Amino acid sequence: MPNPTAAMLVIGDEILSGRTRDANMYFLAGELTKMGIDLKEVRVVSDDAPSITAAVKALSEAYDEVFTSGGIGPTHDDITADCIAAAFGRSIDVREDARDLLVSHWEARGTEVTEARLRMARIPEGAALIDNPVSIAPGFTLENVHVMAGVPAVFEAMVATVLPGLTGGKPLLSQSLRINRGEGEIAGPLRVLAQDFPDLSIGSYPFQRDGVYGATIVIRGSEGPQVDAAMARLAETFPA
Template sequence: MPDAANSPGAQLGAAPRIVTACVVLIGDEILSGRTRDSNLSYISGHLNQIGVQVREARIIPDVEETIVSVINEVRARHDYVFTTGGIGPTHDDITADAIARAFGVPIGPHPEAMAILETHYRETGGEFTEARKRMARIPEGASLIANPLSKAPGFQIGNVFVMAGVPMVMQVMLDSLTPRLEGGATMRSRTVSGQIGEGTIAEKLGALQKRYPDVVIGSYPYYRGKIFGTSLVMRGVDAGLLDEVAGEAAALIRGFGIEPVEGEPA
């Protein structure tokens, strides 16, 4: 893991050090061709923006021994490891157990994860079944990765970040964990939300992105019961430029007669 003494900018005038990552895509459905992966390109592009270079990628099956072996191999070779897939509620979702075994730690229900999921299913009217409780099993010593979309969290243990395989969920998890990463430059983030559909703002949002190529603008739909909307997440290294883009994003939403809010919706 990068430390403070060796972090980019730790020495005045020093060139940013090379920070490397490996992406591990876990799932029989990818290897069989049933699912076409889009996570690798998204993760690589996202990390590149913050000075983290993806130097290696693996696609491996839902086999515990394979997961353990690969994770221990690549986490020793790279600053960061990012995994996708295998943390859902079904019997073949074995990634969390395999990661715990790779680190030699026990796994069990995480109090915060249990509370998040219990609240989510109570509010949405779903039953918090034993299968769904599996998604709250986290290796001992791991910290949670927030999932604003479907709530079931990912987790970080050591330099390994474990995320969902569903692209939309993976993307919001990646946004959530980004502040923990050290790269060639500090990536900052601003969020503006509004009760408006992505399709309505897509054209103007595309034009906004073209005007500000140094800021990465992401669009993420959200649902709160019968209420839906879109969160615009802006990422960049220049705080002043982010403020400018966030102001334009808010004006964009306001131009459709919708009052924007700073940050994620309540």
């Protein structure tokens, strides 16, 4: 059985303007790979309702799981929850369970309950809340879309809540070999190796360091003995 597939949607003008360097994509990619869910596509779109809604629809139809990051705070540019509701034709309003979580958190801290703050309790009809141990305001899962905050500490905590509930696949195993020769010299034998092991993914990542050209060859697959066999052949072809 093939592994489940996933996509990620990053929402935020701050990434597209170059103000902020995205960190969540790299984190999520690593976590999904560990549990055998294949991240197939990432899209970054701006804080623009039609763009968000269209991307959510397309990704939700094409992949098993979709993870979003960003746009669920209290300010006017936080429109993700409304866009997700629109994408699935659901109503959205402040929901009691999310409201209770937030209000009891605020009361314990003497924080005033404002209309703006309560925006964080807007949850689409039929969604399940995602626990946020860092700053309380919850994310949510609707259909196959998991909606999470953009602040890395919160995003990571929410991912840790969501992943154990998903069905993983065979974790991708990988081995790598650093070869101090130019890619042009490696490419021929590598192509033959890829043909002989069609179930494996064989990637070549060139580097150039202190005037030395080389490439790191990464062999990935879910069957350990196959990965071992391909790596043994590679090491034999290019002895250190």
